[in-house]
Amino acid sequence: MDWRQLWDIASAPDNVPIVGMIPLLAFYIYLAWKQAHANDQLIAELETNPAMAKTHHRKTWPFRPGWQKEIHVWPFLLRIEFLAAIIVTIVLMIWSITLYAPLEEPSNPNLTMNPAKAPWYFLGLQEMLVYFDPWIAGVVMPTLIIIGLMVIPYIDTNPLGCGYYTWKQRKFSIGTFLFGFIVLWVSMIIIGTFIRGPGWQWFWPGQTWDHNRLIYEVNRDLPDIFGPLQPQRLSADEPAAVFHHAVFYADHGGLTHQDVVATPVSY
Numbered sequence: 001m002d003w004r005q006l007w008d009i010a011s012a013p014d015n016v017p018i019v020g021m022i023p024l025l026a027f028y029i030y031l032a033w034k035q036a037h038a039n040d041q042l043i044a045e046l047e048t049n050p051a052m053a054k055t056h057h058r059k060t061w062p063f064r065p066g067w068q069k070e071i072h073v074w075p076f077l078l079r080i081e082f083l084a085a086i087i088v089t090i091v092l093m094i095w096s097i098t099l100y101a102p103l104e105e106p107s108n109p110n111l112t113m114n115p116a117k118a119p120w121y122f123l124g125l126q127e128m129l130v131y132f133d134p135w136i137a138g139v140v141m142p143t144l145i146i147i148g149l150m151v152i153p154y155i156d157t158n159p160l161g162c163g164y165y166t167w168k169q170r171k172f173s174i175g176t177f178l179f180g181f182i183v184l185w186v187s188m189i190i191i192g193t194f195i196r197g198p199g200w201q202w203f204w205p206g207q208t209w210d211h212n213r214l215i216y217e218v219n220r221d222l223p224d225i226f227g228p229l230q231p232q233r234l235s236a237d238e239p240a241a242v243f244h245h246a247v248f249y250a251d252h253g254g255l256t257h258q259d260v261v262a263t264p265v266s267y
Helices: 003-010 016-048 073-098 120-131 134-155 171-195 222-226 241-252 257-261
Strands: none
Touching: 003 171, 016 171, 120 134, 120 171
């Protein structure tokens, strides 16, 4: 294990936000899951106890007598936000003073960085370029992500789970978020930061970065794995040809001249 190199990667000024993000992300996921589990147990209890359901709501911290049902924005809310802003400002000032992160020298085409990595918040996009064509990874998928965020209010019309954490009543929305943000995006950022080394090659954490390392890998397109290289004519005896055509068109960017001038398909 090359602990020295692992420390150099983790302590780099550009990587400090990622090192801090990982434990914070794990903590808040645990906290939200803990509250959601407690609320789910309470909801299950209320469903079996109609008398209790009339006087209790779907939170583990119910409204107590003597509490105000409505409070003013000032001073209750703004005071907390003002204190939070002061604390964050102090932390950022200490961070910027103690962490030495100067600007690099002007770019020199004769001396390029290896590996050349984007800022940590774009590393997920750079890692996607390993698996997809630049047009797919840089244009199509970000566009789908933006459109997907815009249509969330129209797709997720579940009225439950508003104002309290719950898993049983929000399985689809929470599961989609965990898969899209945690499994895909955050994992790609971690891979691009700690695992991708010179030549954007795969180096396990603690493995020494060898700039002279050569690996022989062959890219395999989807048609090579799931179907033939060229589309075949559709026939009743080959229903799998539909999937072969779809994979070919998706992997090669659409129709080819041969497909346009080909004779009509017969079934």
